[in-house]
Amino acid sequence: MNIKSLKNKIIQGHRITKEEALTLINAPLNELCQAANEIRQHFCGNRFDACTIINIKSGKCSENCVFCAQSIHYDTKIEEYNLMDKNKLKQETLNLYNHGFKRISYVSSGRKISSSEFNVIIEVIRELRTLQNDINICVSLGLLSSDEIRKLNEVGATRVHCNLESSEKYFPHVCSTHSYSDKIDTLEKINDTRLLACSGGIFGLGESFEDRVDLAFTLRDLNIRSIPINVLNPIPGTLVGSNDVLDNDEVCRIIAIFRFINPSSFIRMAGGRSLLVDHGRCAFMSGSNSAILGNMLTTLGVSFDEDLDMIRGLGFQICFDII
Template sequence: MTTLLDGLVGKALRRETPSRDEALAVLTGAEETLDIVAAAGRVRRHFFGRRVKLNTIINMKSGLCPEDCSYCSQRLGSSAEILKYSWISPEEAARTADQAVRAGAKRICLVASGRGPGARDITRIEDTIAAVKEGSPEAEICVCLGLLSDGQAERLAAAGAHAYSHNLNTSEARYADICSTHTFTDRTDTLRRAGAAGLSPCSGAIFGMGESDEDIVDLAFALRESDPDSVPVNFLIPFEGTPLADNWELTPERCLRILALFRFCFPDVEVRLAGGREIHLRSLQPLALHLANSMFLGDYLTSEGQPGTDDRQMITDAGFVIEGVDERTLPDARHDLVAIRRRGAGSDLPANT
C-alpha cells in the first residue's frame, strides 16, 4: 500500500479528516482503483464489519414539484413520463413498509415531492408513521419532505420519526447551476432544524452532474461540517425530459473512487449506496459494498431498482451479511457522540447558548 493510502487509513481510523490534497488524490491520483478500494475497505470493516444495512423508499407523493432541481424527474417543467399522484394513504404506506421489513429493510424512508410540507402534510406523515409503527414497530422511520419551517421537525420527532433526510446534492459554489428556486443555505438550514429537534441528520450528494473534482471535495467537506449520521451517495439517473438527460459521464471506476473518498471522509458514518448504482456501477456493484455499509433495497422515487432477490444474493455472494434490526448501525464511539437535545426550544430547560 502506498504512503498516501496508509496515511488515509490511519487518519480515518482516528476519525480525522483527509487533507484537501489527499482527497483530490483519491479521485484522480496515480494509485490503482483496486488499491484505493482495498484501503477504504479496511476502514469500512473496522467500523462496520461485514454488515450491510438495508433501507427502502416509499414515495408518498410523486411529481408536480414546484422546484426546478435539474437532476429531478419530478421538477417544474419535467416531461419525464413518471408516475404522478397525490398522497397515498397511511395504510398503503404501512403495507409497503411491512413488505420491505420482511425483505430485510431496517429503515423506511417516507419521501414526498414539493418545496416543503404544510401543516396538513405533517399531519399526514404523523398518521403514516403511526400506521407503519403499528405493523413494524422495530423499523427506523426516516422522513424527507423538503425544506422545514418552525416547529415541523419537532412534530416529526414527537411522532416517532428517527431521522430526517435532506441532501446537499452538490457544492455550494455551483448550487445555483443546478437549482434556482432555493439555495444551498436553505438546505443546510433544514439540516440544522432537524438536528436541533433530535432527528438523526441524513444528508448526501448526487454525482454525475458535471461537477469537478474540486466540487466533490468541497461537498464532502461541507457535509462533514453538518455532521450527518448517514450519507447517501447517489449517481445521476439521466431522465429523458430533464435538463441533465444527456449527462452520462460516470464510469464504474469513477463511482468507486467517489465512494472511497466518502468512506475516508466519513469513516464511522453510515455511507449508503443510493440511486443510480445499478446503471453506473453495473457489474462492479459488489466492489462498492467494500466501501458503503448501507444500501437502498427495491425501487427509488421514480425509477426502478434491481430486484430485491438479486440485491440480497449480491450481498451474500460478496461475503457480506444483512444487518439485523436489533443491531446498532453506528459504532459505539459514534453513538457516544450523538447527544439528543433535551433542552432549549420545546423543553423546560434553558438553551445551551
C-alpha cells in the same frame, strides 16, 4: 501522500485535510479502494445498513433541480399522484415490514409538503410505531420547519433526509428555486434533536471532483452519519438528460474518497446503482456499507433477492435497524 500512510493515520484518528483529499483524485484506483475498504472495516465492521423507499407523492414539484423527473419545469411523462391514501400507505409499509424490511423511508416530491399532508404522515408513523415498535420510519419531505422536525421526533421517526446534492459552489448550477442555505438550515434543525440526518449528493451533473470533495467535507462538518451516493440516471426532458452515465471506476473513486473523509459514516449506494455494470459490487468493496434496496422514485432498482445475495456474498451482515 502515500495512500497506506494516510489510511493508517485515519485509522489512528487523523481527520483528513482537503489538501490530502485532493491527492486521492489521481491516486491508483485499486490501492485507493482497498484502503477505503479497510477504513470501513475498522470503523464500521461488516454491518450493512439497508433501507427501502416508498414514493408517497409523485410529480408536480415546483423546484427546478436540473436532474429531477418530478419537476414541473420539465416534460418527462412520469406518473403523477397526490399524497398516498393513509390506509394504503400503512398497508404498503406493513407489507415491506412483513417481508423483513424494518427500515422504510417515505419520500415526497415538492419543496415542502402541506400541513394537512404532514399531519397524515405523522398519524401513519404514530400508528405504525404503536403496532410495531421495531419498525424504523425515515422521511424525505423537502424543507422542514423546527415544529415539523419536533413532531417527527415525538412520534418516533428515526431519520430525516435532505440531500445537499453537490458543493455549495456548484449548487447554483443544480437548482435556483431554493438555496444551499435552505438545505443546511433543515439539516441543522434535525441535528438539534435525537433524529438522525441523512444527506448526500448526486454525481454526474457536470460537477468537478473538487466539488465532490467539498461536499464530503460539508457532510463531515454537519456530522452526517447516513450519506446517500446517487449516480445520475439521465432522464430525457431534464436539463442533464444527455449527460453520460458515470462508469464503475469513477463511482468507486467517489465512494473511496468519501470514506477517507467520513470514516465512520454509512455511505449509501442509492439512485443509479442499477446503471453500473456490476450493480454496485465493486462500490461495496470500495468503502460503501449501505444501500437503498428495491426501486427508486421514478426509476427501477435492482431486485431485492439479487441485492441480498450479493451483499451477503461480500461478507456483510445486513441490518435494517441500525441507528
